[in-house]
Amino acid sequence: xxxxxxxxxxxxxxxxxxxxxxxxxxxxxxxxxxxxxxxxxxxxxxxxxxxxxxxxxxxxxxxxxxxxxxxxxxxxxxxxxxxxxxxxxxxxxxxxxxxxxxxxxxxxxxxxxxxxxxxxxxxxxxxxxxxxxxxxxxxxxxxxxxxxxxxxxxxxxxxxxxxxxxxxxxxxxxxxxxxxxxxxxxxxxxxxxxxxxxxxxxxxxxxxxxxxxxxxxxxxxxxxxxxxxxxxxxxxxxxxxxxxxxxxxxxxxxxxxxxxxxxxxxxxxxxxxxxxxxxxxxxxxxxxxxxxxxxxxxxx
Numbered sequence: 284x285x286x287x288x289x290x291x292x293x294x295x296x297x298x299x300x301x302x303x304x305x306x307x308x309x310x311x312x313x314x315x316x317x318x319x320x321x322x323x324x325x326x327x328x329x330x331x332x333x334x335x336x337x338x339x340x341x342x343x344x345x346x347x348x349x350x351x352x353x354x355x356x357x358x359x360x361x362x363x364x365x366x367x368x369x370x371x372x373x374x375x376x377x378x379x380x381x382x383x384x385x386x387x388x389x390x391x392x393x394x395x396x397x398x399x400x401x402x403x404x405x406x407x408x409x410x411x412x413x414x415x416x417x418x419x420x421x422x423x424x425x426x427x428x429x430x431x432x433x434x435x436x437x438x439x440x441x442x443x444x445x446x447x448x449x450x451x452x453x454x455x456x457x458x459x460x461x462x463x464x465x466x467x468x469x470x471x472x473x474x475x476x477x478x479x480x481x482x483x484x485x486x487x488x489x490x491x492x493x494x495x496x497x498x499x500x501x502x503x504x505x506x507x508x509x510x511x512x513x514x515x516x517x518x519x520x521x522x523x524x525x526x527x528x529x530x531x532x533x534x535x536x537x538x539x540x541x542x543x544x545x546x547x548x549x550x551x552x553x554x555x556x557x558x559x560x561x562x563x564x565x566x567x568x569x570x571x572x573x574x575x576x577x578x579x580x581x582x583x
Contacts, residue, residue: 284308284431287336287346288327289359290377291318293575294403295349297410298376298435300325304412305434310339333359337366344371345428347401352379352526360387369395372428376401376416380530381452384419388447397424398447401432402454405440406573413437417457419450452534459531459545462524465569466548468501469522469562476514476561485509501569508568519579520563522552523570 284307288299291313299309299322309327312335313319319329330336337344344367348359356379363373373391375384375398384400391398399420409415414436418425425443432441444450475482488506492498508515528549535542555563559581570576 285310285341285345286431287311287330287340287344288349289313289333289336289346290349291315291322292349293407294376294410296322297407298347298349298403298414299327301411301414301435302431303327307431307434310336312336333362334366337363342368342370343427344368345374345431346372347374347376349376352377352383356383356387360390364391364394364396367391367394367396370397372397372399372424374399374401374418374428375451376403378402378454378458378525378527379451380526381448381455384451385448388420397421399425399428400447400450402450402457404454404457405437407575408573409437413440416441417444417450417453418442419444419452420447455527455530455534458527459542462528462531462548462552463544464501465566466544466551466562468497468505468569469565472505472565473561484513500573504569504572505565508565508572512568515561515564515568517581518564518567518571519581520555520559520561520565520567521579522555522563522566523576524549524552525576528552 286302286307286309288295288309288311291311299311302309303325310330311322311327312330312332323329328339330339346363348356350356350359356375356377373396375387388398397420399418402417404415416432416436418432444453472484485506488502488509492502492506528545532542532546532549567578571578
């Protein structure tokens with residue numbers, strides 16, 4: 284199998300490394316010449332642009348798009364629509380809004396090009412090893428690309444979710460849940476920080492990650508963050524949001540489904556932009572730990 288990869292940022296580069304570990308041939312491109320040079324160290328082939336990438340692929344051509352949601356993804360879809368043929372396959376592995384994915388599917392379907400929306404979870408580590416993928420698209424074409432996901436995902440870590448749009452819809456809800464979980468962890472450590480007791484945050488996170496009801500990867504990441512900065516004094520508690528939480532809340536409103544925890548977590552992210560809190564620090568640190576998301580450094 285040979286795959287084209289457009290976008291060699293934190294996630295795209297790690298996905299390429301993951302694919303190469305499983306003997307999947309990759310031809311990749313990025314706007315950055317440095318990224319194109321780096322990807323060649325993985326054994327992948329670098330292409331100067333999208334047209335050159337497509338020319339290097341066998342038929343049916345399979346192209347994975349891993350660029351920021353919105354205009355950058357739309358620009359890639361438009362380019363691919365001009366250079367791919369009927370029967371070729373496009374996978375959008377970014378965090379696109381599911382309504383955009385429905386539109387992308389319609390755009391490519393008119394040309395006979397198959398579109399798959401792949402919600403990608405697990406952060407940078409998951410992209411590099413044993414990822415988690417939620418994939419929607421044409422059922423008849425799914426068997427063509429299923430071996431790719433079976434290779435790069437954790438066991439039971441990928442799911443064909445049905446029609447186009449369903450993969451990114453599932454990832455949207457996943458990220459809404461993620462908002463609520465991180466908010467609860469942040470609030471818990473905020474309470475501890477204001478108590479009369481002198482807790483070792485790293486030790487607490489380690490304890491809670493070993494046998495407790497709230498154990499899990501986010502708690503492990505909290506331990507890692509506290510090991511680097513015991514009271515998270517080096518970062519600001521600004522919790523940036525990239526859209527998925529708001530989309531989930533909007534969908535809940537549309538469907539008349541109450542989402543008070545996710546909604547509150549989203550509002551607290553907006554609140555964090557105004558002032559600094561330990562809650563914000565913990566959530567910001569967790570986002571940096573799993574996704575490499577930028578944190579705002581505290582000023583002293």
